[in-house]
Amino acid sequence: MRTETDDTLLSCENIVKRYGALTAVDRLSLQVRAGEVLGIGGPNGAGKTTLFDMISGVTKATEGRIVFKSRDITRLPPHKASPQGLARTFQLNAAFDSLSVEENVLCSAYFGRANILFPQLRYPPATREAARAALSTTGLEAAHDRKAGSLTVLQRKQLMIACALATRPSVLLLDEPVGGLNVAEIDQTIEMIDKVRNEWPVTIILIEHVMRFLVALCDRIVIMHHGRKIYEGPISGLAGDRQVVEVYLGEGAARRLRDAAERQACHA
Numbered sequence: 578m579r580t581e582t583d584d585t586l587l588s589c590e591n592i593v594k595r596y597g598a599l600t601a602v603d604r605l606s607l608q609v610r611a612g613e614v615l616g617i618g619g620p621n622g623a624g625k626t627t628l629f630d631m632i633s634g635v636t637k638a639t640e641g642r643i644v645f646k647s648r649d650i651t652r653l654p655p656h657k658a659s660p661q662g663l664a665r666t667f668q669l670n671a672a673f674d675s676l677s678v679e680e681n682v683l684c685s686a687y688f689g690r691a692n693i694l695f696p697q698l699r700y701p702p703a704t705r706e707a708a709r710a711a712l713s714t715t716g717l718e719a720a721h722d723r724k725a726g727s728l729t730v731l732q733r734k735q736l737m738i739a740c741a742l743a744t745r746p747s748v749l750l751l752d753e754p755v756g757g758l759n760v761a762e763i764d765q766t767i768e769m770i771d772k773v774r775n776e777w778p779v780t781i782i783l784i785e786h787v788m789r790f791l792v793a794l795c796d797r798i799v800i801m802h803h804g805r806k807i808y809e810g811p812i813s814g815l816a817g818d819r820q821v822v823e824v825y826l827g828e829g830a831a832r833r834l835r836d837a838a839e840r841q842a843c844h845a
């Protein structure tokens with residue numbers, strides 16, 4: 578069933594990804610509206626990263642169609658998807674360790690923008706401005722000349738987000754942005770994503786297991802299991818969904834989630 582509306586920015590239509598006999602994503606359909614923050618959850622191996630891989634062109638869908646800004650992007654490779662307005666981060670560090678923070682962000686801002694392998698000695702002013710704004714939003718300005726290899730885990734995650742932002746995306750895909758961070762760092766990242774929302778005209782899709790992060794930021798959530806969508810709706814409905822509790826949350830997490838959603842509603 579198509580539920581596309583006028584403000585649909587990205588649409589996945591019955592997409593499938595098979596790796597040999599394994600079906601990692603199984604006829605998944607999804608619409609993302611301009612301006613929303615959509616969370617994607619689900620157990621390990623559910624197909625969440627594979628979904629991001631297909632949208633960002635890192636891997637090609639076996640079947641189905643991905644439409645972005647009314648254009649079929651199903652077969653676009655990453656260097657062509659990026660200038661269209663799609664950017665992503667990865668679960669693990671994806672920076673050039675021997676380059677500085679600023680050089681990493683400049684490389685990203687330039688990615689896919691010109692038909693030459695190496696930029697001129699001087700980047701165009703628009704590239705420099707995008708890099709500067711991305712460093713400012715992510716709080717990395719003071720670390721701009723540090724080598725990426727010397728950064729803390731939190732700073733590396735901030736750098737991946739800065740690199741993605743510098744491409745000036747319409748849709749930003751964040752793959753486990755707080756995985757491995759402590760509570761204070763998770764709170765700092767929530768503040769940063771809020772800042773991204775306020776300062777950049779961007780729609781965000783994020784994969785995360787940390788429920789308080791999802792509760793704080795997401796307008797809507799999709800839960801995947803064995804490559805399929807088993808839940809789509811508000812976070813407040815998750816703890817009452819029997820299948821989600823059974824295959825993903827468990828009773829304890831469902832209770833904590835209910836409490837967190839109530840606290841969030843009180844503060845809203």
Ligand SMILES: Nc1ncnc2c1ncn2[C@@H]1O[C@H](COP(=O)(O)OP(=O)(O)OP(=O)(O)O)[C@@H](O)[C@H]1O
Pocket residue numbers: 596599600601619620621622623624625626627628
């Ligand atoms: N390149 C690949 N070749 C073969 N199988 C793959 C490949 N990439 C992913 N898979 C398999 O596809 C399934 C879905 O993997 P995926 O990484 O998308 O899950 P996930 O929901 O992101 O899991 P996690 O929460 O652990 O990151 C898994 O069984 C995984 O082993």
